[in-house]
Amino acid sequence: MPYWIAVLGGRSHTVVYMVDRTPPMQLTVDWHGSVALVTINRPERRNAVDLPTLKAIREAQIDVVDKSGRAMVITGAAPAFCAGADLSGVHEEEFASALHDVLHAMTTMPIVTMACIDGPALGAGAQIAASCDIRVATATSAIGIPAAKLGLVVNHWTVERLVREFSWPVARAMLLTARLYTGAELAQLGSVHRLGDLSDALSWAKEIAAMAPLTIAGHKLALAVSAADPQVNELVIDARERAWGSNDAIEGRKAFLEKRPPNFMGS
Numbered sequence: 001m002p003y004w005i006a007v008l009g010g011r012s013h014t015v016v017y018m019v020d021r022t023p024p025m026q027l028t029v030d031w032h033g034s035v036a037l038v039t040i041n042r043p044e045r046r047n048a049v050d051l052p053t054l055k056a057i058r059e060a061q062i063d064v065v066d067k068s069g070r071a072m073v074i075t076g077a078a079p080a081f082c083a084g085a086d087l088s089g090v091h092e093e094e095f096a097s098a099l100h101d102v103l104h105a106m107t108t109m110p111i112v113t114m115a116c117i118d119g120p121a122l123g124a125g126a127q128i129a130a131s132c133d134i135r136v137a138t139a140t141s142a143i144g145i146p147a148a149k150l151g152l153v154v155n156h157w158t159v160e161r162l163v164r165e166f167s168w169p170v171a172r173a174m175l176l177t178a179r180l181y182t183g184a185e186l187a188q189l190g191s192v193h194r195l196g197d198l199s200d201a202l203s204w205a206k207e208i209a210a211m212a213p214l215t216i217a218g219h220k221l222a223l224a225v226s227a228a229d230p231q232v233n234e235l236v237i238d239a240r241e242r243a244w245g246s247n248d249a250i251e252g253r254k255a256f257l258e259k260r261p262p263n264f265m266g267s
Helices: 051-066 092-108 124-131 156-166 168-177 183-189 198-209 213-226 234-244 247-258
Strands: 003-009 012-020 025-032 035-041 071-076 112-117 134-137 142-144
Touching (some): 025 198, 035 198, 051 071, 092 124, 092 156, 124 142
Parallel strands (some): 035 071
Antiparallel strands (some): 003 012
């Protein structure tokens, strides 16, 4: 189980979720009044998330609600928001389940969740960003789902969320061509709500936190009901399982770790 250390100081305090002692993998939660700033702090992995990190994010989500937070901002330590899944530590079924729990919680927490994107938000990073209610990004941030370069298929919930939050054309380009979009491009489409940095995101989150909490909770619940979980077709499930269990998936991960182009064979 993760453990935590609370460091008190000034008007805010920091909770550091130490996911593992060796190597250190950290998630920090800084309180700015009633706004919780959750930072993925694995810069040596470009904030790629593994199973322990996802579990720590989920614990932080629960903790923020339990402590009556009014808004939650999630970001990553420089140089990335989140470069995706840590392929050296992915245990497929358990990882996928933990990631879905984090993504789904972003949409069901009774407070506003905001992604502050500065740098790459790829794969799981793009999924986290899309699952948040609001997105603030720097103009040059890169956002996308490069699963086609790894031989993987994202779950149907993610596909539906990308379509709703980014539009059909953007979702198609991300999923079928592995195209990356800049923060500026997505801002023009309305998928990034504001261009800015962390200070801009926190300033806006504080404004939101001052609004009527029952109104926010009620509107968010109605939005969640309107965007109900998709009815997953058995053919979709089969296609995803075939991709994840394929030789191409093995080749994609191997090529990624070896920093070379993959040689996909369609098997």
